[in-house]
Amino acid sequence: MRIAIAGASGTVGRHAVRAATERGHEVVALTRASGVNVLDTSAVRVALDGVDAVVDVLNIMTPSARKATGFFTAATMSLLDAGAQAGVRHHVALSIVGIDRAPHGYYAAKLAQEQAVAAGSVLWTVQRATQFHDFAALMYGILHAGPFRFAPRGRVRPVDTGELGEYLVVLAEGEPQGIAPDFAGPREESLARMVQDYARAQGYRRKVPEISVPGALGRAQRDGSLLPRPGAVLAERTFDEWLEKR
Numbered sequence: 264m265r266i267a268i269a270g271a272s273g274t275v276g277r278h279a280v281r282a283a284t285e286r287g288h289e290v291v292a293l294t295r296a297s298g299v300n301v302l303d304t305s306a307v308r309v310a311l312d313g314v315d316a317v318v319d320v321l322n323i324m325t326p327s328a329r330k331a332t333g334f335f336t337a338a339t340m341s342l343l344d345a346g347a348q349a350g351v352r353h354h355v356a357l358s359i360v361g362i363d364r365a366p367h368g369y370y371a372a373k374l375a376q377e378q379a380v381a382a383g384s385v386l387w388t389v390q391r392a393t394q395f396h397d398f399a400a401l402m403y404g405i406l407h408a409g410p411f412r413f414a415p416r417g418r419v420r421p422v423d424t425g426e427l428g429e430y431l432v433v434l435a436e437g438e439p440q441g442i443a444p445d446f447a448g449p450r451e452e453s454l455a456r457m458v459q460d461y462a463r464a465q466g467y468r469r470k471v472p473e474i475s476v477p478g479a480l481g482r483a484q485r486d487g488s489l490l491p492r493p494g495a496v497l498a499e500r501t502f503d504e505w506l507e508k509r
């Protein structure tokens with residue numbers, strides 16, 4: 264098959280590229296660095312020539328919910344419009360477990376993306392996944408004041424991006440499913456403990472105190488809203504295995 268991966272150089276995207284190549288597919292990378300801005304529908308249309316399936320693992324890093332919603336909606340509509348013109352048979356979009364229970368901020372943007380996917384004219388699968396193991400690194404990088412680092416309280420079931428990238432390619436090979444069962448890691452972890460362990464592995468020697476992140480998103484993180492529903496597909500690699508490998 265010819266599979267286009269939108270966000271091919273990202274945390275998940277590079278694993279999807281590797282998996283697709285290993286599984287014998289021809290990969291078309293859609294990233295700005297490779298010369299295709301997904302917001303430019305004509306450029307996407309040209310890039311999707313002969314493509315059977317699109318895997319969307321795009322991302323935007325912004326604290327603005329409005330900006331994130333604008334990006335995910337416009338990028339999705341562009342991929343779907345160009346995809347319909349090019350005869351793409353399956354659009355697979357990566358989303359996040361629990362966003363319907365916590366439709367705030369960045370998660371509201373991901374919900375808007377899901378709605379745009381469902382409204383488009385290419386048959387689709389939305390795969391919701393739990394937080395990545397790398398989420399610990401992200402939180403470690405964000406939550407600091409001067410030399411002090413903080414560990415946010417939260418209930419998560421983190422997943423390995425290598426396993427997720429491969430799973431998305433397997434989905435793209437198959438039939439469109441609409442909203443697929445959640446994809447999650449093998450066990451629930453304390454987000455604070457993950458960040459503390461990550462800090463130690465980075466050589467950080469001070470204590471990393473736990474904090475409760477204020478606001479609706481912080482609450483959702485703590486109250487279990489972001490845990491998978493029963494019937495989720497479970498990956499195998501644990502956070503400890505991921506950390507050891509790094």
Ligand SMILES: NC(=O)c1ccc[n+]([C@@H]2O[C@H](COP(=O)([O-])OP(=O)(O)OC[C@H]3O[C@@H](n4cnc5c(N)ncnc54)[C@H](OP(=O)(O)O)[C@@H]3O)[C@@H](O)[C@H]2O)c1
Pocket residue numbers: 269270271272273274275276293294295296297299300301302320321322323357358359360373392393394395398
């Ligand atoms: N972090 C988590 O725990 C988590 C959990 C579940 C789901 N997710 C979802 O997973 C998805 C992927 O996240 P990630 O962390 O793997 O992403 P990432 O590492 O931030 O990578 C983003 C990718 O998008 C590309 N991109 C951005 N803007 C573009 C544009 N206008 N045109 C073309 N390409 C563009 C980037 O390449 P260029 O910069 O070269 O354009 C890059 O390849 C996100 O949608 C996120 O919501 C995340």
